[in-house]
Amino acid sequence: LKQxxxxxxxxxxxxxxxxxxxxxxFYVTVLxxxxxxxxxxxxxxxxVAPLDDVAANIELSNKSDILTYEFEDINADILEKLxxxxxxxxxxxxxxxxxxxxxxxxxxxxxxxxxVPKLKKINSYDELADFCGENNNSAILKTSFGGYDGKxxxxxxxxxxxxxxxxxxAKTSGEMFAEELVDFKTEISVLTCRGTDxxxxxxxxxxxRHEDNILRETRVPARISKNxxxxxxxxxxxxxxVFEGVGMFCAEMFVTNEDKILVNEVAPRPHNxxxxxxxxxxxxxxxxxxxxxxxxxxxETSMYGCAVMRNxxxxxxxxxxxxxxxxxxxxxLPGVHLHVYGKSSTRPKRKMGHITVVNDDMDKTINIADQAxxxxxxxxx
Amino acid sequence: LKQxxxxxxxxxxxxxxxxxxxxxxFYVTVLxxxxxxxxxxxxxxxxVAPLDDVAANIELSNKSDILTYEFEDINADILEKLxxxxxxxxxxxxxxxxxxxxxxxxxxxxxxxxxVPKLKKINSYDELADFCGENNNSAILKTSFGGYDGKxxxxxxxxxxxxxxxxxxAKTSGEMFAEELVDFKTEISVLTCRGTDxxxxxxxxxxxRHEDNILRETRVPARISKNxxxxxxxxxxxxxxVFEGVGMFCAEMFVTNEDKILVNEVAPRPHNxxxxxxxxxxxxxxxxxxxxxxxxxxxETSMYGCAVMRNxxxxxxxxxxxxxxxxxxxxxLPGVHLHVYGKSSTRPKRKMGHITVVNDDMDKTINIADQAxxxxxxxxx
Numbered sequence: 001l002k003q004x005x006x007x008x009x010x011x012x013x014x015x016x017x018x019x020x021x022x023x024x025x026f027y028v029t030v031l032x033x034x035x036x037x038x039x040x041x042x043x044x045x046x047x048v049a050p051l052d053d054v055a056a057n058i059e060l061s062n063k064s065d066i067l068t069y070e071f072e073d074i075n076a077d078i079l080e081k082l083x084x085x086x087x088x089x090x091x092x093x094x095x096x097x098x099x100x101x102x103x104x105x106x107x108x109x110x111x112x113x114x115x116v117p118k119l120k121k122i123n124s125y126d127e128l129a130d131f132c133g134e135n136n137n138s139a140i141l142k143t144s145f146g147g148y149d150g151k152x153x154x155x156x157x158x159x160x161x162x163x164x165x166x167x168x169x170a171k172t173s174g175e176m177f178a179e180e181l182v183d184f185k186t187e188i189s190v191l192t193c194r195g196t197d198x199x200x201x202x203x204x205x206x207x208x209r210h211e212d213n214i215l216r217e218t219r220v221p222a223r224i225s226k227n228x229x230x231x232x233x234x235x236x237x238x239x240x241x242v243f244e245g246v247g248m249f250c251a252e253m254f255v256t257n258e259d260k261i262l263v264n265e266v267a268p269r270p271h272n273x274x275x276x277x278x279x280x281x282x283x284x285x286x287x288x289x290x291x292x293x294x295x296x297x298x299x300e301t302s303m304y305g306c307a308v309m310r311n312x313x314x315x316x317x318x319x320x321x322x323x324x325x326x327x328x329x330x331x332x333l334p335g336v337h338l339h340v341y342g343k344s345s346t347r348p349k350r351k352m353g354h355i356t357v358v359n360d361d362m363d364k365t366i367n368i369a370d371q372a373x374x375x376x377x378x379x380x381x
Numbered sequence: 382l383k384q385x386x387x388x389x390x391x392x393x394x395x396x397x398x399x400x401x402x403x404x405x406x407f408y409v410t411v412l413x414x415x416x417x418x419x420x421x422x423x424x425x426x427x428x429v430a431p432l433d434d435v436a437a438n439i440e441l442s443n444k445s446d447i448l449t450y451e452f453e454d455i456n457a458d459i460l461e462k463l464x465x466x467x468x469x470x471x472x473x474x475x476x477x478x479x480x481x482x483x484x485x486x487x488x489x490x491x492x493x494x495x496x497v498p499k500l501k502k503i504n505s506y507d508e509l510a511d512f513c514g515e516n517n518n519s520a521i522l523k524t525s526f527g528g529y530d531g532k533x534x535x536x537x538x539x540x541x542x543x544x545x546x547x548x549x550x551a552k553t554s555g556e557m558f559a560e561e562l563v564d565f566k567t568e569i570s571v572l573t574c575r576g577t578d579x580x581x582x583x584x585x586x587x588x589x590r591h592e593d594n595i596l597r598e599t600r601v602p603a604r605i606s607k608n609x610x611x612x613x614x615x616x617x618x619x620x621x622x623v624f625e626g627v628g629m630f631c632a633e634m635f636v637t638n639e640d641k642i643l644v645n646e647v648a649p650r651p652h653n654x655x656x657x658x659x660x661x662x663x664x665x666x667x668x669x670x671x672x673x674x675x676x677x678x679x680x681e682t683s684m685y686g687c688a689v690m691r692n693x694x695x696x697x698x699x700x701x702x703x704x705x706x707x708x709x710x711x712x713x714l715p716g717v718h719l720h721v722y723g724k725s726s727t728r729p730k731r732k733m734g735h736i737t738v739v740n741d742d743m744d745k746t747i748n749i750a751d752q753a754x755x756x757x758x759x760x761x762x
Binding site: 028300331341 | 396399400403405406408422423424425663672676677678680681685705708709713715716719720721722734739
């Protein structure tokens with residue numbers, strides 16, 4: 001049993017990985033530039049430095065038997081070098097490099113038979129205009145690198161949108177690509193995990209609702225057709241094989257009006273839409289990730305009842321040291337579990353915590369989640 | 382919502398309290414003499430000092446909005462003083478003082494109508510001999526203060542046993558009392574929690590097996606009669622009211638051959654026999670304790686399937702820096718959850734971790750627990 005885990009990133013995902021690792025007795029070092037990051041008080045050691053800092057990555061590797069990360073916009077080159085020198089890094093830097101480049105990520109999936117939206121690399125405004133012309137004068141323009149929670153994406157519904165988006169991206173964003181604007185009926189995500197023994201565990205499919213490109217709600221099990229469930233599970237399994245993953249992967253997908261599945265984005269890590277697994281599944285996505293990267297056998301993904309997860313975002317109009325209000329009211333409702341990440345400051349729409357409701361009836365679960373989410377607010381002191 | 386919790390004791394119970402508190406975003410300070418205690422790496426701050434150190438208790442109070450403890454052999458006088466000066470201490474120092482004195486604990490229960498074994502304060506050998514004479518020449522002699530895991534108890538089955546036990550205790554142990562030796566068919570424990578709103582939550586009854594006075598196994602639900610379940614739940618509810626508890630309480634009880642319930646011992650804290658609640662119940666005993674002492678509403682005690690908990694003790698013949706072996710084999714079995722406490726050294730029979738198995742069939746669960754417990758060993762490096 002390898003004893004020391006190093007995590008690049010000490011946000012809420014890193015924190016929840018550590019909480020799982022600590023039950024199992026691992027020694028955990030975190031690399032994060034914020035000395036007061038959510039993970040800071042529960043790790044054994046923290047290296048306070050930028051996530052892409054070469055010396056800090058080397059130091060983390062020296063203090064760890066296994067390296068992993070909670071965030072994919074990191075320095076894959078140094079991880080590749082450390083791996084070549086004998087470090088164990090999961091998911092592998094090779095997978096990470098492909099996933100970091102969002103165009104290459106989707107192109108690789110497409111080449112391997114995984115259905116994705118139509119996409120095209122864009123080198124000029126004319127290429128974008130042509131792509132839009134072929135797709136009802138619409139598209140999403142995306143940057144290949146960086147961008148999350150909707151940043152680095154532009155929805156195009158006319159040629160004048162296309163012109164504005166292209167000019168804006170050309171100034172700031174480097175490589176870009178266009179995707180067809182998919183008219184979907186449901187957004188889902190499938191969490192999978194692959195062990196070092198190549199076994200794959202797949203969690204019940206989650207149904208997601210975004211607002212302003214930020215995940216607001218996850219409901220599990222997803223209310224989609226049996227065919228869509230079968231296809232989504234098969235596609236998720238194929239996806240983690242394409243990337244030769246070890247550890248948790250999340251594949252976000254669209255279910256189209258014709259009940260087709262298209263993969264929208266892959267994350268090589270535990271995912272916000274999998275937080276429900278902490279209370280609702282036998283083995284959470286965080287314990288599963290720790291098991292996988294440390295060479296332990298995978299745990300069970302079986303689920304108790306239904307679950308609804310609601311993100312708690314910083315309330316509009318409040319910035320600074322966070323204050324939780326309404327927790328005692330929300331927690332009085334049946335099946336409500338509150339998570340407060342412990343970020344040192346709040347700002348509007350920042351992910352500050354979440355609520356998971358577990359119950360045996362989906363309508364009841366949704367109803368309780370609505371009530372609870374209306375009660376808990378993050379304001380500032 | 383009070384934000385800062387202070388815990389006296391940083392062993393495995395303190396550690397598991399912190400893991401629950403951290404999900405909720407609390408700031409936790411621990412008082413423990415061992416700088417490398419299981420809680421050390423996950424608390425926000427640690428005060429390294431003896432548990433009964435007056436200045437350290439005052440410092441802990443200054444750093445906390447709520448004080449609690451994981452162990453009852455602590456300095457109740459200083460807690461009482463801090464409480465009189467405005468500190469919030471749960472369970473209350475008043476309850477703690479009664480429970481610390483094992484004779485007074487049982488006498489108080491008896492006076493309040495809770496059934497306990499026959500007991501008598503012992504001031505001389507003749508009093509002990511008389512008590513044994515009235516009880517088939519048998520008894521258990523116990524010290525009123527201190528003693529755990531069988532230390533401070535002597536089983537008497539003859540007058541010569543009585544003489545030896547009395548002389549031994551008279552030399553070293555101060556106040557003592559005798560109890561009838563109960564011929565029980567099952568040992569059970571009932572975990573209860575009382576909130577600041579006086580509501581009481583009761584967990585499914587656990588069936589315990591001790592070896593050499595150390596808890597080895599807990600099975601839940603206990604296989605006892607419906608009458609015994611009803612009586613045990615009522616007695617547990619009565620017990621936490623007698624002590625005006627806030628927080629988790631554990632009442633260990635005997636079920637006699639005549640299906641009578643007798644309370645054997647009360648602990649004002651989460652308990653080893655309640656570890657199964659982490660994976661098997663909607664709200665664990667640790668989250669429940671944190672909810673109760675911080676004035677949050679209590680969580681649900683409903684259970685998923687059956688659970689068997691097995692303590693992992695330090696293997697005979699090994700002392701020093703612990704090494705876990707067999708984890709990967711045990712964790713490959715279905716429903717197995719491993720906990721490693723992270724103690725800095727092992728010794729024979731020291732509690733180093735535990736396994737909880739959750740499954741839907743008790744025979745299957747027992748069988749898996751047997752296999753898993755046979756596979757995981759704590760040796761030394």
